[in-house]
Amino acid sequence: MKISLFIPCFIDACYPQVGISMVKVLERLGHQVEYPEDFTCCGQPAFNSGYWDEARAVAEKVLAMYRSAEIIVGVSGSCGAMMMTFYKELFHGTPLEAEAKAHAAKVWEFSDFLVTKLGVTDVGAKFPAKVTFHDGCHGLREVGLKKQPRALLAKVQGLELIEMDAAESCCGFGGTFSVKFPMISTAMGEVKCDSALKTKADYIVSCDSSCLMHIQGLADRQKKPLRTMHLAEVLAKQ
């Protein structure tokens, strides 16, 4: 199976270890991966802000870039949702509508790909820590990630999962919302941090680095003893 990776822009620039971890896990499972180096961004920031023409200009390039890909695996529930769900809305009624649909059918979020597509839950990871899991909204409600990441965590040696209250409630990031309405976004983040703190877990794990960026940024500013880690990083630990 030829796997094409998509690495969201902010993971490329700020959290390369998340992408590297995904590569390691996929290679450990014996898969060959390729990466279209010209991929930058899926266009979601423009789309969510109402600039659909601009989002389309970026997304058109993405469609072209992955035209020959068999399977596209990405390390973000949110950017995955953009390609799986929102490209169809974005290109609705345009000549690229059919291609956007075909593209959407090829895209997988990393944990969903492992569990649903490959049928793998044990990737040979070992990580002796207590973790709690944050369900990123796009992953949860647009992609349907709920059991998949938990099935993977359950097979990580030494790892204990402690569920927090309201694991499914939003961390407050929401893309440009976080800078348009910073105080609402921050208040939502505080509620999330409080839930996570109550579990006394060592790490908050999620399928989305964007949520974790928000949670970590807030926890650091408020000096809350919280550490975050992407699921891919957990799965790469040995």
Place this chain on the structure above:
Amino acid sequence: MSTVAQVFKETARRMTHDLRHRSWIQNALGKYYVGRDEKKARFQNWQEARQAAAEIKWDAVNHLDKYLEQFVSKIEARGTKVFWASTGQQACDYIVGVAKKHRVRSIVKSKAMTGEEIHLAQALEKSGVEVVETDLGEYIVQLREEAPYHIVFPAMHLTRHEISDLFNKKLGSAPTDSPEELTMIARRTLRKKYCAADMGISGANFAIAETGMISLTTNEGNGRLSTSLPRIHVALIGIEKVLPTLDDLALFLPMLATAGAAQAVSCYNTFIAGPRQEREPDGPDEFHVVLLDNGRTRLLADAEQRDTLHCIRCGGCLNVCPIYKNIGGHSYATTYMGPIGSVLTPHMRGLTEWKHLSFASSLCGACTEACPVKIDLHHHLLQNRRNAIRCKSPWWEKLIFQGFVTLMNHPLLYRLGVKLGWFGQKFHGLVKGTKLDPVYAWTQSRELPPLARNSFKDYWRRKQS
């Protein structure tokens, strides 16, 4: 930025700092979630029930012409007077006219969001008629001279102490801690109002086309009393409230109770099909139904967002919305608050002035997931954003997104940008958290992650070579 948006931002900012409010609302809704999930489990299959409800509503809304005419002809046949109001003003004028014609001096009003929507009570009071809200929560906020805080729980933001103080001040009752006693104080006052009222006003939860009757749901019995005791009853009903058949209520009544108030079924469900008929012992002499458009047909014409007319005003989306829970119902300054309000208000009151509500969302989708009639709420927020930007976009924001396209569509430029950012971030500390900070909107309350020395693209190149 328009004034409404500025006020919203300021109120929201203040509310997010109110930790007492935050924990009060989280607590109250925590109990609601437990009850709602218990009641949801009583459905054979909640998801299928939602689908069935959405399909019935789809049929009703897409054949509104047929069902409304059926409803009207049936209900008129029993002596009801029906008035079609295109605007809120027309509806107010008609109802004020009926009150004047019958020399009405006092009115008891059952809870009706349509009344809030068109400011009916204010219009009637201006014409010299006393209007008393009879729903306990509505009565409390009326005494406080404020708007409802929530579509279903208008006074949920108040503690019993605050209500006791209010009753003490406004009604002269002795202070008490007991919710039962507080209810009795309101009840004693309201009973006198019922007996004195010449007119009762209600909304309707549903209007049944097949039988020509309205369905009214309350938990206090105030709806039934307000509509049967006074000699005139006026029901103010949004045109989207119509359901094809009486059987549909078998699904919609428990669904409304479950999603709205975490109940299996509400305490009082009343069906009204006309004024007092011959040989009937009680009921009003006159029954007026005012069918309100007020922007609804505009929404009907919008194929993309037509399903917004499915809304049964259960408030379920408010209860799960993390924005609502943090800023509270009053920050919106709208009749309909929370996710449904953020979708609806720009349609009803103008996109330019109210678009900020569609942007004030993390698009988490909890509302869409909770909606019993499957309105695609968070996607409609995205569409409102698109429409708003199409109408008018701030030049500086347009410039930013044009820059975004240039950067993202030129991989070399993007790589250069990331590298420059890595160098530039060393100087960020000089301005971080100040007004000179280009990312102040983020850094005023959060730390920014550093750009990595080596990006993923760097890693990949090394790996390939």
